[in-house]
Amino acid sequence: MNAPLLATRALQVRAGQRVLVDGLDWQVRTGERWALLGPNGCGKTTLLRALAGLRPPAGGEVELGGRPLARIRTRELATLRAWCPQHHHDAFGLSVLEVVLAARQPYAGRMGWLGPDDERLALEALQRCDVAHLAAQDVRSLSGGERQRVALAAMLAQATPLVLLDEPTAHLDVPHQLAACALLAQLHDQAVVMSLHDVNLALRCCTHALLWLPDGNGAPRWMAGPLDQVLHPDHLARAYGSRMLAVTLEGHRYYVPAPR
Numbered sequence: 001m002n003a004p005l006l007a008t009r010a011l012q013v014r015a016g017q018r019v020l021v022d023g024l025d026w027q028v029r030t031g032e033r034w035a036l037l038g039p040n041g042c043g044k045t046t047l048l049r050a051l052a053g054l055r056p057p058a059g060g061e062v063e064l065g066g067r068p069l070a071r072i073r074t075r076e077l078a079t080l081r082a083w084c085p086q087h088h089h090d091a092f093g094l095s096v097l098e099v100v101l102a103a104r105q106p107y108a109g110r111m112g113w114l115g116p117d118d119e120r121l122a123l124e125a126l127q128r129c130d131v132a133h134l135a136a137q138d139v140r141s142l143s144g145g146e147r148q149r150v151a152l153a154a155m156l157a158q159a160t161p162l163v164l165l166d167e168p169t170a171h172l173d174v175p176h177q178l179a180a181c182a183l184l185a186q187l188h189d190q191a192v193v194m195s196l197h198d199v200n201l202a203l204r205c206c207t208h209a210l211l212w213l214p215d216g217n218g219a220p221r222w223m224a225g226p227l228d229q230v231l232h233p234d235h236l237a238r239a240y241g242s243r244m245l246a247v248t249l250e251g252h253r254y255y256v257p258a259p260r
């Protein structure tokens, strides 16, 4: 088994007075795709931001490639992990190609110049995300789904060993959700951690899951492991407070909420 790329040790994450994650010991390896699952407000985004190095943990540590995240400088960090947030705020009228090229900036030479290879990689990424035809368009004019696919293209262009995505399929229509899943499933040389609301998408494109479970009193527990161990109907019912039925259609397993 290869060494963990991302590891947390006794990780604690808080938001205000709330403890969202407590004592999390967890490891992510290259080739694995983890779904972060749990109800609204359980802490998926806050945990992802802590893993990305965008907020300090309240306790414990995050390690990337065996090094404490806090000791990795910003520029190097940008070559090690890509962060694809849930919301995109575009302040300037950059073209779509310029936005994706910005993801190549960590690899720029001393003068900050990008080369023809960077442009080729950016264009390839746009093509893989079905937005090459928008390359010259002002990023502020895109639809929600188009903007999301441009963000995925930027993530591909950044070419980092670790990819962290917050609800990457939000805003996408069903064919593009499936295409995004297929794309992420091809990233065999990278590790992927993504928050998702759709358990069935997780079943389709992930190998592992980290599932929020309520704890009667005190901090919640996050259950980590291979998908088929974690995504059990009983666990999902505890997490979401709603009974789930497992069905098999054309050889694929799906979960549907039971009628109340």
Ligand SMILES: Nc1ncnc2c1ncn2[C@@H]1O[C@H](COP(=O)(O)OP(=O)(O)OP(=O)(O)O)[C@@H](O)[C@H]1O
Binding pocket: 015, 016, 017, 018, 020, 038, 039, 040, 041, 042, 043, 044, 045, 046, 047
């Ligand atoms: N500074 C803060 N002070 C108090 N509470 C906060 C603060 N920041 C975030 N929270 C709360 O922390 C909780 C976790 O938020 P987070 O965005 O991580 O949840 P999430 O699981 O990603 O939710 P969703 O599925 O709705 O996107 C929320 O209840 C949020 O209101």
